[in-house]
Amino acid sequence: MPRPSLSTLAVLCLSAALGACASARTDPPRTRAAAPRIDYDAPVAAVPSGTVTAAPLAPPPGVAASPDTPPPGPQAALSPPAPTVVPEPVVAPPPAPPVVTTGRSAVVGTWDAKDPTGASCKVTLSSAPALDLYKASAAGCANRDLARVSAWDFRDGEVYLYQPGGTVAARLRQGGGSLDGALTKSGASLALVR
Numbered sequence: 176m177p178r179p180s181l182s183t184l185a186v187l188c189l190s191a192a193l194g195a196c197a198s199a200r201t202d203p204p205r206t207r208a209a210a211p212r213i214d215y216d217a218p219v220a221a222v223p224s225g226t227v228t229a230a231p232l233a234p235p236p237g238v239a240a241s242p243d244t245p246p247p248g249p250q251a252a253l254s255p256p257a258p259t260v261v262p263e264p265v266v267a268p269p270p271a272p273p274v275v276t277t278g279r280s281a282v283v284g285t286w287d288a289k290d291p292t293g294a295s296c297k298v299t300l301s302s303a304p305a306l307d308l309y310k311a312s313a314a315g316c317a318n319r320d321l322a323r324v325s326a327w328d329f330r331d332g333e334v335y336l337y338q339p340g341g342t343v344a345a346r347l348r349q350g351g352g353s354l355d356g357a358l359t360k361s362g363a364s365l366a367l368v369r
Contacts, residue, residue: 279329281349282329282349284299284369285297286298286299286354287367288365290318290358291364294318296315296316298312298324299313299314300327305325305326308327309328311325311326311327311337312325320360321336321345324337324338324345325338333346333348334367343359344360345358346359353366353367354368
């Protein structure tokens with residue numbers, strides 16, 4: 176038997192399909208329920224609605240749920256919302272007590288020098304270096320040894336006042352807010368106060 180060509184097969188399939196359609200048109204109609212007719216202009220009645228609840232979705236498989244979130248389901252919809260946490264106000268710590276500084280930086284500045292006779296003058300201890308010491312100056316001092324002060328240093332908790340040439344004019348020790356000591360040559364007491 177010879178094989179039919181592709182065009183012959185196509186014609187056969189097409190005629191079979193058309194024949195099926197033609198038979199469906201010529202068959203007597205089957206009894207079907209008539210579809211209700213929709214009137215689009217008719218007023219729409221309101222439909223009562225139920226309570227709408229929301230619940231978070233369950234975490235995907237293999238992922239642990241957060242301990243803060245309730246498990247999903249109807250009980251989650253009934254649980255009250257988490258309370259709002261109001262942070263406590265930040266209270267600044269009390270200020271630190273004033274630090275009493277000692278050392279070289281604590282004695283820099285202008286001082287009132289007082290000797291036992293009651294004479295007073297100004298002595299300025301500078302932070303500007305002068306070779307291996309620091310610059311100093313005296314103004315209005317009646318005592319000649321004190322009037323010639325030109326440098327100073329701080330060693331072993333004591334302030335040394337120097338004259339030109341490196342002669343020590345006075346040695347003083349910190350005591351509270353003042354420097355107390357003595358003039359080197361005469362041994363007379365000397366106090367520097369602010």
